[in-house]
Amino acid sequence: MYGGTRAKRAGFAAIGLAATFALALTGCSPTSDKAAEPAAKGGGSLVVGVTSDPDTLFPWKATQFQAVNVLQNLYGTLTEFDEDLKVVPGLAESWEVSEDGLTVTLNLRKDVTFADGSTFGSEDVKSSLEKIKDPATAAVSASSLASVASVEAPDEATVVLTLTAPDAALLANLAVVNMAMLSSDDTEEALNKTPNGTGPFVLGERVASQSITLDKNDDYWGDTALLDSVEFRVIPDESSIVSAMQSGNVQMAVFDDPLVADTAKSNQLTVTETPQLSYHALQLNATKGALTDVNVRLAMQCAIDRQQVLDTAALGEGEVTGPITSPAYRSDPDARPCPERDLDKAAEYLDKAGMAGGVTVKAIVSQGEYATSTNEAQNLKAQLAEADITLEIEVLESGAYVDRWVAADFEAAIALNGGRPDPDGMYGRYFTSTGNLNKVAGYSSPELDALFAEGRQTSDPDARAEIYEKVSSELEDNAAWIWLFTSYTYTVTAANVDGFVPMVNGSLQYLRTTSLN
Template structure:
């Protein structure tokens, strides 16, 4: 078993050496991120890298404002009736797809139905959990036409909900209508560069296993404000390599530097290293279907044995906060491990993880659990293999995380664990938690909604359904030639940015 001295002996030199800079191409924003999207079809993509690409290529019914709030998107306005059970979205006049084909309310309706239709996509309720008959369509019990969405005319769409949902305009920021005329012609190949038609700020012009190329979409409804003509998005999986290439001048934006280099980079890069408050949770996913993790007292003892303060301080240069909660709260007891009695597990616990920061966290957790008498086996695989193992239930414990991007409402921290959420794959069903989340989703009053969230989070904490470890900040490296970034919002809306001339030394 590797111990903490072994962990701390890991070299910080990899990727830190500076390199001579090369002249950047005019008008091209160069971005490095861990992975490329698993699909450019919003009905199929699941990776965080897919959500990042969608913000550039596709247009939501509503949009993220530059400050992260809700702004008009394809819909210029919206209203509701019946206390939030009937919503009406009114499209901008003259909308077209990037190929010039009109974008109408019928496209919006068809797209909503496609998202929950098992015959059309990787169907899931997603943000349509409250739409009339959406669950029945998903289950194959009703045809998609029975879903509670209708075009009232060419520019107005009605959504009928089973329960009030005050957050619907917020959720619609990531509902991206599809070009029906293209999908019906090309099927699954509609996302290939030669076929892809979008309504967003950029269109796709090239694709490989390592990069995406995008150019400004002249048909975008706000094209006059899009300053950057072209973008190249590269997959650079190794975090240290992303740092090295950014410092060499090969990239203008690069995210997720190695956690153990944060302090060094903050000092060396100065204003080019940015940290942002972000809805990021690092946690341990527990398989409740496997003994002894089905017992709440065992889960609580495992959680209590973990030295979160060590992980935050040594691996994240103090930029992450130890936590035992999903929603950020002041928790003075969240740091150091408690005095846990020896645990009788009966067999080694399997910890699945990915290389890099998560692997280091797994080793630290295993070291803490060994002190409590729990043996472990660590399996390090690529992310796709880990996801498949978790979905198949082939794990005891998995080191997991999610970054909700620009979504700041507590709903977006808890929602992944709600029934049907993307992180609801740890075999835990709890009526009290599900009921509180259902109340939070339908509340239009912010105070009542906040109370329901608190009740849901309290239940998740009480049961130690998962083991939260850290609330993290988002870190980006931003070159001097990038203008238009904000100090409080991650640079994920590239239509809001511009490029300055660069003078090389």
């Protein structure tokens, strides 16, 4: 139904052609700050089926996909991505970069207001960036501002960033919701109860574990949303969401299980498949237990047939991947130790580790955040058992999994991680010694620190590609994690839904251009 493996691989390759872009900080002067004008029709309430409730409403700490999808419609960022993943203006309508790359001047939009009616200005940007950088905040993207030495607000509409070194990734890093601009008067406690953003929607009503409704923000600085409201309705099982769509109670859902998507296609429902930058991985915490030995990690890497995991968990709907899925810097999955499964090599590595008799590794897996997780876990368990590696699986509900994951309270984790257009934003916070999520990654090295620093300071795309190829090799050669595959999302919409644009980074930002006929 979806075209077969060869067509799938062509689809993934097309991401690189459609989304390649340069992020060098070289005096950018954007010419367009809005998506294509939507059709002049609107009104009504769209019901979106989701499998779990957001675990937080505080954007600086959101890692759960469901939370990110809600928050990116409530909050604004200084820059944004368009549907081709090009960096375009957001709350900053333009910017200039000094010749030496050490000063970035952001020119802010005027007449922007927060949901509570207060005015957005440079003091809010200064406050937001400084708080994100502050370790006490525990913001998940703090490392993306590592190059920012100071933030100044010379007037209400201007912010000046002084950098310690040129940063080619900065503009792209500012576009994610973890970099949302908050009012300088707000607190995490207050925002977890009542979000106060500058986005196209505002919080309407929330019923815990049942639904969260967003209402159109009539004072949004851009094109006003066409829908009156969007309700994210919690239905824990994807098959039950399909049933709700078939009965007309839900008009839209995004699935990651191709089998469920297959059952949804009908005359009344349309299925749109979109290759994703997000990646499935077996994350290994190199600070815990037997995984402190690189030979154990390499044994696990060699014992796994990634295509088998993909075929078993996602019906082959995807592509085996290396660490970096960013279109212009995509890793070669064959450039790794044991590109094909090699049980003899796995045994050699275990022997080097002094564990020829076998080893046990405990792994956590989320139930509810994405559909293929438990199937991936069971297949990995079966494959590793053939190499005398016992994978003990602990299944957790989504919120508990995220809590354990953020606290790095695991030896291994079966995970689906969001990808980003720029590899620095994707991995700099994980695999550098000062990265704010390095505790979760469980691995860093002086070589990686130097490579990531060089990647940020280099503006030439070809030179950056060579740098991140070395990053990929360092990660694979040390089996920091075991990267498995990238997959598809399947956006299912009712016949009366129009104008939604699925994106390869999984964003639901185009709910603002969606309408009901």
